[in-house]
Amino acid sequence: MTKRDAENELVRELGNLESTATPESRERVKSEFTDFTKLFQKFLQDQGPSVAWEQIQKLPPDSIRDYDSLQEPSHEEIRMMLNKLIVVKLNSGFGTSMGCHGPKSSIVIRNDLTFLDLTVQQIESLNKTFNVSVPLMLMNSFNTDADTERIIRKYRGLDVNIKTFNQSCHPRICRESLLPIAKNCDIDEDIDSWYPPGHGDFYESFHVVVYLMNL
Structure with a gap:
C-alpha cells in the first residue's frame, strides 16, 4: 500500500x-x-528523528539574567500582572505507574494533600494576597474527566475559580x-x-x- x-x-x-x-x-x-x-x-x-540535535546550541551568556539582578515589582504591579494570568494544569493522564487509580493530580504527596490540593491552595493564597481572581483550568481527557469533576466539588467554598475542558480524543x-x-x-x-x-x-x-x- x-x-x-x-x-x-x-x-x-x-x-x-x-x-x-x-x-x-x-x-x-x-x-x-x-x-x-x-x-x-x-x-x-516521517524520515527520521524530528530533532536535529547538531543544530542545538547554548544560549548566549548575555541572554540569561541573574534572578537577583531583576527589579522587584511593586504590590500593584504584581496585581496587574496576575489579572492577566490563567493557570493551566495538564490533567489528562492516569497515575497508574505511581500506584494511583485516578488522575495523577489526585496522588497524595505531602501531609495527606494531593497535587491538586496544593495547586488550589497556592492559587487561593495569591488571590487573597493580591485581591485578584486567577482562574485554574484543568485539561482533562475522556479518561480523567468524570473523576476530576467529582474531585473538584470539595473546592467549591474556596476563593478559586476552577474550570475544566477536555483535550482531543483520537482513534487508535x-x-x-x-x-x-x-x-x-x-x-x-x-x-x-x-x-x-x-x-x-x-x-x-x-x-x-x-x-x-x-x-
Missing part, C-alpha cells in the same frame, strides 16, 4: 466513524478527526492496516480503541475552549 493509498483509506474510514457520532458531538468529532489526519500525514512522511489505529480500530464514535463502548493525543494537543484544545468560553 502506498502512502497516498493509506491516507485515502484512513480518510474514508474516519468518514464512516464520523457518521456514527451524535448530532451534538459531530462538529467536535469532525474537528478532532481533521487534526488526527494531519498527525497521520506527518507519520507517513491497527499496526498492520493503519486503519482505526473503533467501529463507532461511542467511546464508552470500546474505550481502548481511543487515546488522548498527549500534551502537544494542549494548544489546539485550549484555542477551542478559549473561543467557546470567551476568555
Whole structure:
C-alpha cells in the first residue's frame, strides 16, 4: 500500500466513524478527526528523528539574567500582572505507574494533600494576597474527566475559580492496516480503541475552549 493509498483509506474510514457520532458531538468529532489526519500525514512522511540535535546550541551568556539582578515589582504591579494570568494544569493522564487509580493530580504527596490540593491552595493564597481572581483550568481527557469533576466539588467554598475542558480524543489505529480500530464514535463502548493525543494537543484544545468560553 502506498502512502497516498493509506491516507485515502484512513480518510474514508474516519468518514464512516464520523457518521456514527451524535448530532451534538459531530462538529467536535469532525474537528478532532481533521487534526488526527494531519498527525497521520506527518507519520507517513516521517524520515527520521524530528530533532536535529547538531543544530542545538547554548544560549548566549548575555541572554540569561541573574534572578537577583531583576527589579522587584511593586504590590500593584504584581496585581496587574496576575489579572492577566490563567493557570493551566495538564490533567489528562492516569497515575497508574505511581500506584494511583485516578488522575495523577489526585496522588497524595505531602501531609495527606494531593497535587491538586496544593495547586488550589497556592492559587487561593495569591488571590487573597493580591485581591485578584486567577482562574485554574484543568485539561482533562475522556479518561480523567468524570473523576476530576467529582474531585473538584470539595473546592467549591474556596476563593478559586476552577474550570475544566477536555483535550482531543483520537482513534487508535491497527499496526498492520493503519486503519482505526473503533467501529463507532461511542467511546464508552470500546474505550481502548481511543487515546488522548498527549500534551502537544494542549494548544489546539485550549484555542477551542478559549473561543467557546470567551476568555
